[in-house]
Amino acid sequence: MNREMLRRVRSEIERFGRSDLDWVDFATQATKALNRLVAFDSCRWYTVDPETLSFTGTLAKNMRRANSGSGDEEFPPEDINHWSCHRKPALSGGELRAFCVIDGACWGATVFLRGPDRPDFGEDEVRALTALSEPIADGLRRTLLISSATDATVGDGVPGIVVFGERGGVESISAAAExxxxxxxxxxxxxxxxxxxxxxxxxxxxxxxxxxxARSRVRTRSGRWLSLHGTRLSDRGVAVVIQAAAPHEVAPLIAHAYGLSGCERRIARLCLNGLSTKEIAEALHVSPYTVQDHLKSIFSKTGTRSRTELIGRVFLKYSASPFESLDAPVPARSFF
Structure with a gap:
């Protein structure tokens, strides 16, 4: 493995991640950089909801769209959780697959392919992609922090529904879902x-x-956030409901994107609920000094200087209400 080339590619990917690109442009630039280090003929990118490990966007380069459209041919559901918890890419001849993980959260998946006339991928490529997993994941999560310019005309807030029959085929789809x-x-x-x-x-x-x-949070081209969730029907079919995401659904994702730890997310949640430092300390059974230390870290990671700025410039900016929970209630004993 060319270590100097690896250093240069990593530096480029880190720069792209700080350049306020949307995720498609980031992945496009990362593809060009990666191809100089890990040569491939085609590739596919997926963005991932780090909580549910559902795919939230797709980008193919020199590759036909998969027939099923679900991604199962590359990332089977039974393996997706295992792969996301291990940074080493999966190698299979002329195919190299990997999840992009940082701080224990998965933000993307990649598939790189070589044609039959090219040599198979080897361990050098695996090591190179492993070394680049974190900066790629960091770049993908940063794309979520680009200001949303919501377009109220798309969907008009009306929930959509897609109904699948017992055998898996689509039986009906509403205009709003389309x-x-x-x-x-x-x-x-x-x-x-x-x-x-x-x-x-x-x-x-x-x-x-x-x-x-069977749910995910998806950011759209227009900057809107959607919530997708599946439900079983009485006739053995299933339905997927698509609707505008509620503030409490988006807030945890934004907190993850800023790289807040579990402790920091819980404190941010209590701040958004209006609790004082003393009240937060009592709720979590820690000292006020511990709360203050975590608040300093939260302000540093989010580029804010006060609670007011945290609420206004960070969470309200993404339609997260200060009256909504940042996370499900967590027992105080789980704080550490």
Missing amino acids: RWIEDMVEVPPPGSPAESTMVTIIAARTRGGAALP
Whole structure:
């Protein structure tokens, strides 16, 4: 492995991650840089909801769209949780797959392919991609922090629904669902709204009863945040509901994107709920000095200087209400 080239590529990817690019532009630039180090003929990128490990966007370079559209041919549901917890990419001849993980959270997945006339990927490529997992993941999570310019005309806030029959085929899709799906980031776009990767994977998880949650939070082209969740129907079919995400659904994702630790997220949640330093300390059974230390770290990571700025410039900016919970209630004994 060319260590000097690895250093240069890592430096480029870190620079792209700080350049206020959206995730498609970041992945496009990262693809060009990576191809100088780990040569490949085509690739596919997925963005990932770090809580549910659902795909939230797709980008293919010199690659046809998968027939199923769900990504299962590259990242089977039974393996996705295992792969996301281990940074070493999966190697299979002319195919190299990896999840991009930082601070224990997965923000993306990549697939690199070589043609049959090219040598297979080897351990050098595996090591190179392993070394770049964190800066790629950091770049992807930073793209979520670009200001949202919401377009109220897309979907008009009306929930959409996609109904799948017992055998997996789409039986009906509402007009609102079609509009929401059209606003999701899939490059190239699906042949029809019913083939959306994000929708079909939620349906597959609902139908198969997978251990992973059948839900996700998706940011659209227009900057809106959507919530997708699956539900079983009485006739053995399943439905995927698509609707504007509630503030309490978006806030934890933004906190993750800023790299807040579990302790910091809990303190931020209590700050948003209006608790004083003393009240937070009592709720978490720690000293006020410990709370203050965590607040300093929260301000540093979010680029703010006060609680007011934290609420206004960070969470309200992403439509997160100060009256909504940043996370599910956590017992005080779990603080550390």
